[in-house]
Amino acid sequence: MRPGTELSLEERVLSGLDEEQRLVASTLTGPLCVLAGAGTGKTRAITHRIAYGVHSGVYQPQRLLAVTFTARAAAEMRSRLRDLGVGSVQARTFHAAALRQLQFFWPQAIGGELPQLLEHKAAIIAESARRLRLSTDRATVRDLAAEVEWAKVSMLTPETYLEHAQGRGTPGGFDLLTMSRVFQSYEDVKTDRNLIDFEDVLLITVGILQEDDRVAATVREQYRHFVVDEYQDVSPLQQRLLELWLGGREELCVVGDASQTIYSFTGASARHLLDFGRRYPNAQLVKLVRDYRSTPQVVQLANNLLAARRPAGRQADAAWSQPLQLVAQRPAGPAPSFVECSDDEAEAAAIAKGIGALIEAGTQPAQIAVLFRTNGQSEAYEQALSAAGIGYQLRGGERFFARKEVRDAILSLRAASRADQTSDHDDQPAVALAQQVRDVLASIGFTEQAPAGGGAVRERWESLAALVALADELVVSRGAEFRLADFVAELQERSAVQHAPTVQGVTLASLHSAKGLEWDAVFLVGLSEGLMPISFADTAEAVDEERRLLYVGITRAREFLSLSWSLSRTPGGRANRKPSRFLDGLRPQSAVSRGAASQSPRRQRAVAKPPALCRVCGKALSSGAERKIGRCAECPPSYQEATFEALRQWRLEEARSAQLPAFMIFTDATLVAVAESEPASLEELSAVAGVGPSKLERYGAAVLQVMSDQQQA
Missing domain, CATH: 3.40.50.300 (P-loop containing nucleotide triphosphate hydrolases)
Structure with missing residues (x-):
C-alpha cells in the first residue's frame, strides 16, 4: 500500500x-x-x-x-x-x-416476582429421592440430576419421560419408572419452594x-x-x-x-x-477445512482416526456424518508418540518425565495439558507432577476468580484505579498500565521472578502472574486508551462469567472439559479398553461418540502429541488391559492387532458366543441392564409395582443394617428381574442374573419371604 x-x-x-x-x-x-x-x-x-x-x-x-x-x-x-x-x-x-x-417479560406475561434461580440441583434431587424413600449417594444424585436435565432439554415431562427414555439404561441405578417418579418429585419440591432451574429458564x-x-x-x-x-x-x-x-x-x-x-x-x-x-x-x-492450529502430523492422525470408523448398523450409520477432511497449514512437526506402560503409576511417572523434558527444552507449562477420560484418573498425575516439582492446575477445580489472592488483587487494583482517576496525572500515557499492574500486585507479593519450588507459594505467584500477563496482552490488543479502570472492569466482567486468564501450570483436564481449548503439547493418557471407549459405551452410537471424543482430544494439540496406555492398573498386577481399539491402524504395528487371524481360539470362542435374547420379543439384548433383566427396554415390564417396591424396601433396610450402599445388596436391575421371574425356591432364584452363590446364601431366604408375602397379600 x-x-x-x-x-x-x-x-x-x-x-x-x-x-x-x-x-x-x-x-x-x-x-x-x-x-x-x-x-x-x-x-x-x-x-x-x-x-x-x-x-x-x-x-x-x-x-x-x-x-x-x-x-x-x-x-x-x-x-x-x-x-x-x-x-x-x-x-x-x-x-x-x-x-x-425472562426477567424483563415475567411481570407482564405472568405477573409477580420471578422465582429464585436454582444454581445447583444436587440438594433438591437428594431431597426428592428421600421423599420417595430411595437410598442415594453423591454419585447417584449426580446421575439423577443429569437424567433430569436430559429429560427437560428434550422437552419431556415426568408423564412423557417413560415413553421416550426407553433404552437409556438405569439412571443412578434405578429403573425408568422410578426415575420418572424422582423427576416428578423434583418438580414438586421446586414448586413448593418457588424455585426454577436453568432448564426452566x-x-x-x-x-x-x-x-x-x-x-x-x-x-x-x-x-x-x-x-x-x-x-x-x-x-x-x-x-x-x-x-x-x-x-x-x-x-x-x-x-x-x-x-x-x-x-x-x-x-x-x-x-x-x-x-x-x-x-x-x-x-x-x-x-x-484449513487447519491453522496443528502440525500436519497431528492433523493426519485426527483424519485417520475418523476415517478408520467402520459401518456399525443402520441406526448408527445414519447418525454418523461424513467428517471434514482437515488440511494442515502449519509446518511439519514431530510425529505423535505412542507409549505403552506396565501400570497406571508407571504411566503417570513417564508422562511427568516427558513434561519435565518439554519444560526444560523451553515449552511453557501453561502450554502443556494432560487429558483423560474420567476425572478419577487425575490423582495419579497430580501426584507424579508434584513429585517432579512441576506446577499444575486442575481444570474443574477451584475457580480462578474464587482464589483468595485473586480476590485480594482485584480489590487492590480497584482501589488503585480510583486513586488514578482522581489524580492530576490525566496526561500519563496508558502504556504505563502494565507497570501500574505490576506495582500494585507487588504490594501483595508479586515478583518478576517465580519462587523456587512448588506448593501454595508457587500457586499464589502463578495466579498473580496470570493477571500481569493479561494486562500485557490487553495493552497490546486494546491500544493506548486502555487504562487501569478499564482493566478492573475487564476483570469484573471476566469474574462474572469465569473467563479466567492463562495460569502458568500444566493443565490436567477431562477430554470433555478440554473442548474449545488448545495447547502446544498434549498428553492423551489412559487410552485402554474400558476407558477409551468407556466401558458403559455399549451401543454403536455410544462408541462413535467416544471416537469423536478422542478426536477432540487429538485436535487440542498444536505440535507435540503423546498417546499412552497401561497394561495393568496397579504395579505387579496382571497385564490384562488392551490398548484402545481406536488406536488400531494408528499406532505402529497395530493395523491387524484386532483382526480375526490374531485372536486366540479362546477369544474367537468368546466372539462366537450367541447373544442374549429378550424373553418377550426375542430381540438381541444390547446393554448389561437388559441382559440382567432378560428383557429389552422396548418391551413393557411384567412385574407388579407393589412387589418391586417391597423388594426395594427390604433392600433399603438390609443396607442400613449392614451399613452398605443399597446397590451392593442387589442392583435395581436384579430386583426387577426377581420381581418379573417370581421365584418360589432357591433354585429358581439362583437362575436370576445378578444372584450369585454368595448372595443366594446371604439373602436368598429373605428375598423368597418377601415374594411369598406379596403373593399372599
Whole structure:
C-alpha cells in the first residue's frame, strides 16, 4: 500500500482471512451454514462477519444476537468483537439470553416476582429421592440430576419421560419408572419452594413466546439477525427457542462440526446442523477445512482416526456424518508418540518425565495439558507432577476468580484505579498500565521472578502472574486508551462469567472439559479398553461418540502429541488391559492387532458366543441392564409395582443394617428381574442374573419371604 493511502472498510475488516473465511465474513444475509473443522478459525470468521456487517451498515449492533454454549466462549467472543470495534453486539449463552428476556417479560406475561434461580440441583434431587424413600449417594444424585436435565432439554415431562427414555439404561441405578417418579418429585419440591432451574429458564421463555404474541413480536423486533456457534451441541429445547426467536425469518448463521459432537448424553444433537439445508433449501454452505492450529502430523492422525470408523448398523450409520477432511497449514512437526506402560503409576511417572523434558527444552507449562477420560484418573498425575516439582492446575477445580489472592488483587487494583482517576496525572500515557499492574500486585507479593519450588507459594505467584500477563496482552490488543479502570472492569466482567486468564501450570483436564481449548503439547493418557471407549459405551452410537471424543482430544494439540496406555492398573498386577481399539491402524504395528487371524481360539470362542435374547420379543439384548433383566427396554415390564417396591424396601433396610450402599445388596436391575421371574425356591432364584452363590446364601431366604408375602397379600 502506498504511503497515505487509507485502507477500505473491506480491506480493514476482511484482511488476513483465507478464501473460505472471507466468504463467511462477507455473506451477511440469508441462511448460512458453516461447517468448521477443529482449528480452522471459525470464531475469527464469524466475529469478522459480525464486524463487517456492523461497519458496513447491514447490521445494527443492538439487533444482532450471537449465541454460544459456555460463558467462557461467550466472553471470548465479546472480547474479540470489542477488539474489532463492535463491542455493543450481544454475545451470550442460550441460558443467559433467555434469562435476560425472562426477567424483563415475567411481570407482564405472568405477573409477580420471578422465582429464585436454582444454581445447583444436587440438594433438591437428594431431597426428592428421600421423599420417595430411595437410598442415594453423591454419585447417584449426580446421575439423577443429569437424567433430569436430559429429560427437560428434550422437552419431556415426568408423564412423557417413560415413553421416550426407553433404552437409556438405569439412571443412578434405578429403573425408568422410578426415575420418572424422582423427576416428578423434583418438580414438586421446586414448586413448593418457588424455585426454577436453568432448564426452566428456557422452557418458560419458550412457553411465553409461544403463548404471548406481544412478547414474541417485541423480541423479534429487537433481534433481526442471529449467529449460533457450536451448533452441533444444540438440544431440542434450544432449537425450539431459536425458532421462536426467528419467527419464520431466515437471518441465521450457524457454525459447527458434527465430528465434535460429544455431548449427546446431555440432549445435544448434530441433526440440527446436518439437516440445516433441508430446513433452509436456499441456505449457503461454506466448509472451513484449513487447519491453522496443528502440525500436519497431528492433523493426519485426527483424519485417520475418523476415517478408520467402520459401518456399525443402520441406526448408527445414519447418525454418523461424513467428517471434514482437515488440511494442515502449519509446518511439519514431530510425529505423535505412542507409549505403552506396565501400570497406571508407571504411566503417570513417564508422562511427568516427558513434561519435565518439554519444560526444560523451553515449552511453557501453561502450554502443556494432560487429558483423560474420567476425572478419577487425575490423582495419579497430580501426584507424579508434584513429585517432579512441576506446577499444575486442575481444570474443574477451584475457580480462578474464587482464589483468595485473586480476590485480594482485584480489590487492590480497584482501589488503585480510583486513586488514578482522581489524580492530576490525566496526561500519563496508558502504556504505563502494565507497570501500574505490576506495582500494585507487588504490594501483595508479586515478583518478576517465580519462587523456587512448588506448593501454595508457587500457586499464589502463578495466579498473580496470570493477571500481569493479561494486562500485557490487553495493552497490546486494546491500544493506548486502555487504562487501569478499564482493566478492573475487564476483570469484573471476566469474574462474572469465569473467563479466567492463562495460569502458568500444566493443565490436567477431562477430554470433555478440554473442548474449545488448545495447547502446544498434549498428553492423551489412559487410552485402554474400558476407558477409551468407556466401558458403559455399549451401543454403536455410544462408541462413535467416544471416537469423536478422542478426536477432540487429538485436535487440542498444536505440535507435540503423546498417546499412552497401561497394561495393568496397579504395579505387579496382571497385564490384562488392551490398548484402545481406536488406536488400531494408528499406532505402529497395530493395523491387524484386532483382526480375526490374531485372536486366540479362546477369544474367537468368546466372539462366537450367541447373544442374549429378550424373553418377550426375542430381540438381541444390547446393554448389561437388559441382559440382567432378560428383557429389552422396548418391551413393557411384567412385574407388579407393589412387589418391586417391597423388594426395594427390604433392600433399603438390609443396607442400613449392614451399613452398605443399597446397590451392593442387589442392583435395581436384579430386583426387577426377581420381581418379573417370581421365584418360589432357591433354585429358581439362583437362575436370576445378578444372584450369585454368595448372595443366594446371604439373602436368598429373605428375598423368597418377601415374594411369598406379596403373593399372599
